[in-house]
Amino acid sequence: MTSVLIFGSGGQLGFELMRTPWPEGLAPVGLARDACDIADPDAVRRAFDTAVPVLAVNAAAYTAVDKAETEPDAAFRTNRDGPAVLGAVCAERGIPLIHVSTDYVFDGSVPGAYRESDPVAPLGVYGRSKLEGEAALAAALEQHVTLRTAWVFGTHGHNFVKTMLRLGAERDQMRVVADQRGCPTPAEGLAAGIAAVAGAIRTGKGRWGVYHLAGDEPVTWHEFAAAIFAALAARTGRAPALTPITSAEYPTPVRRPANSVLDCAKIGRDYGVAPPSWRLGLDRVLNELGIGR
Numbered sequence: 282m283t284s285v286l287i288f289g290s291g292g293q294l295g296f297e298l299m300r301t302p303w304p305e306g307l308a309p310v311g312l313a314r315d316a317c318d319i320a321d322p323d324a325v326r327r328a329f330d331t332a333v334p335v336l337a338v339n340a341a342a343y344t345a346v347d348k349a350e351t352e353p354d355a356a357f358r359t360n361r362d363g364p365a366v367l368g369a370v371c372a373e374r375g376i377p378l379i380h381v382s383t384d385y386v387f388d389g390s391v392p393g394a395y396r397e398s399d400p401v402a403p404l405g406v407y408g409r410s411k412l413e414g415e416a417a418l419a420a421a422l423e424q425h426v427t428l429r430t431a432w433v434f435g436t437h438g439h440n441f442v443k444t445m446l447r448l449g450a451e452r453d454q455m456r457v458v459a460d461q462r463g464c465p466t467p468a469e470g471l472a473a474g475i476a477a478v479a480g481a482i483r484t485g486k487g488r489w490g491v492y493h494l495a496g497d498e499p500v501t502w503h504e505f506a507a508a509i510f511a512a513l514a515a516r517t518g519r520a521p522a523l524t525p526i527t528s529a530e531y532p533t534p535v536r537r538p539a540n541s542v543l544d545c546a547k548i549g550r551d552y553g554v555a556p557p558s559w560r561l562g563l564d565r566v567l568n569e570l571g572i573g574r
């Protein structure tokens with residue numbers, strides 16, 4: 282059995298990476314964010330010396346989109362400097378790296394689904410830090426797969442589904458933005474896709490570069506919330522009334538892309554990985570959280 286070193290194993294994606302079924306012969310070894318600073322070359326080398334992996338996955342990230350505007354140094358340290366260090370150490374040792382990035386590298390001005398080759402233009406510090414992390418990794422390491430994803434949710438950590446469930450239990454009325462469109466992505470499905478990519482790399486079938494992997498059905502935040510509350514009502518008999526609003530009615534420190542739908546055809550062609558169903562993923566999350574039991 283050979284190891285896959287998972288950086289950021291304490292986050293919602295890392296949690297799923299540690300329990301997803303891996304291809305035969307591969308076993309995950311996890312390092313939570315507080316166990317290894319990925320921007321510290323010595324710490325990263327020690328992690329590789331201990332785990333002796335054949336492949337690494339970077340699921341560590343600074344993801345506080347609004348807070349990043351007032352903490353740019355922290356965002357860039359994790360999201361740009363971290364991938365640069367991981368790429369350099371992997372290059373030293375001849376180890377491939379799978380790195381997770383974001384739809385926020387786009388500005389949302391394209392009307393259709395974004396392809397990997399479309400122009401990037403992040404709207405805030407978080408998006409810029411992730412985009413510079415992609416570039417830093419590519420400059421340091423040829424054998425890398427960067428996976429851009431979006432709207433990730435799961436049973437572990439903070440996410441939109443859990444926020445809606447919490448607020449929905451407290452309120453009779455909810456207002457949710459209806460002019461931002463994207464692809465909800467179940468963390469479980471994303472982890473399974475990463476494991477499949479790792480298996481292909483391990484058998485010599487890896488292809489390098491940027492790929493998109495997100496949920497299968499584009500919706501607005503309002504439509505996503507409606508699906509969450511419909512499932513909640515079916516299980517509990519109760520859900521709040523939902524009102525659509527514009528982004529202007531819910532101002533945030535950073536403007537979000539109006540459209541961040543990701544075209545995932547490339548990863549299907551090269552790796553045989555299909556976009557996961559977010560509706561099935563939502564059902565699994567509700568089951569695991571014990572909603573309606």
